[in-house]
Amino acid sequence: MNNEPSVFIVDDEEPIRSALALLMESVGLKSESFSSAQEYLDQFDATKPGCLILDVRMPGLSGLDLQGRLGAEKIHPPIIIITGHGDVPMAVRAVTAGAVDFIEKPFNNQSMLDNVHRAIEQDAKQRGESSRLQDVEQRYDDLTPREKEVLQCVIDGKRNKIIASEMNISQSTVEAHRSKVMEKMKANTLSDLMRMSLLLKLIQ
Amino acid sequence: MNNEPSVFIVDDEEPIRSALALLMESVGLKSESFSSAQEYLDQFDATKPGCLILDVRMPGLSGLDLQGRLGAEKIHPPIIIITGHGDVPMAVRAVTAGAVDFIEKPFNNQSMLDNVHRAIEQDAKQRGESSRLQDVEQRYDDLTPREKEVLQCVIDGKRNKIIASEMNISQSTVEAHRSKVMEKMKANTLSDLMRMSLLLKLIQ
DNA sequence: GGAAAAATTAGAAGATGTAATAATTTATAT
């Protein structure tokens, strides 16, 4: 597997693409260029780390459209938007939709690199969090329906006795489910279990 | 106590202030107007619910300056920024600093009202969360240093025996501290305690 | 210096949770 982050450059103007590619190369960053949003989407692979430099105005899918599509993905590279003729509402929309930056052309090379580095760091961070989450989600999915019920009761702080009477089963059964839950979730302590339940948003 | 939310209007131009005040009155919203950022700051009261409509360009403290000051407060009303001559970088800066919106004059009355209502809702929500948090913080502050240490160990999932040996005290002492912690924090169960510790960011 | 708060310890009784083992009854799916 290749862990090295890439800068994905999506712009319909060739000179911009090569200028950005060159800029990235100059600091040892790998880059991949695409001349349209669709072309990027076609090869999109959620597992590839990096960040995205995206032009707003392009034939076909616009940059903001692409941003919208990516927003539906579980994880995607942080997006830096560049534009030749941006207006304020467009910038506000892009940033509130989660873009890490919105930069007007012509941009300053150094500040672009700063932004790229920050975005790549952010990507690495959220990618780490996401992989932990997926681990835990996998374990949770392995629980049987009954075990999930018991888990919910446990994180609500209910005693085994209470759980048993609420579920109309014996305390022994609750204990059996509970120990299965701990085993399957790989939790050593109740607080482990609570921390995982947090990630899974079973709490609050 | 007065729970009714206010729209705080901060703009150096009188006509804008009265237009906005009138607009708010037309939908039954209370408003308070200020002709400068300093004037608003002088009367600022974190306990007053509502939202803030803020002009960027003003003599003295600018809108963005005021936004920065408020950002240092524990809680403040959501900020809607309005501007006559905004540029993209300014908008990006304001939104990434947490402004809920950045609107250019002249604005559409209806969309302004929509934004105001959304902001007031958001304020009510974060105000509720913040008051729960303050409750819990108050209780936490009442813990003695030793009790705080024990609490940290407990939420790390350590057993009393382990805590005792790590702190070089007897298990009885740990039990004593622990029960004091539960009592002072008003936690009935371990999961109550974990939930509160989350709010306090003692976890992760 | 002395009052008040905090930290410390112990012991005992009872509640609660855990682990290991074993067995029966229900689903579920091929």
Next chain:
DNA sequence: ATATAAATTATTACATCTTCTAATTTTTCC
């Protein structure tokens, strides 16, 4: 229909946590 997984129960022994009572030592503050 029949393996397989899930759900159910019980028992025993042990570990752990909780509560209560009572007391001593140490700090802290006025």
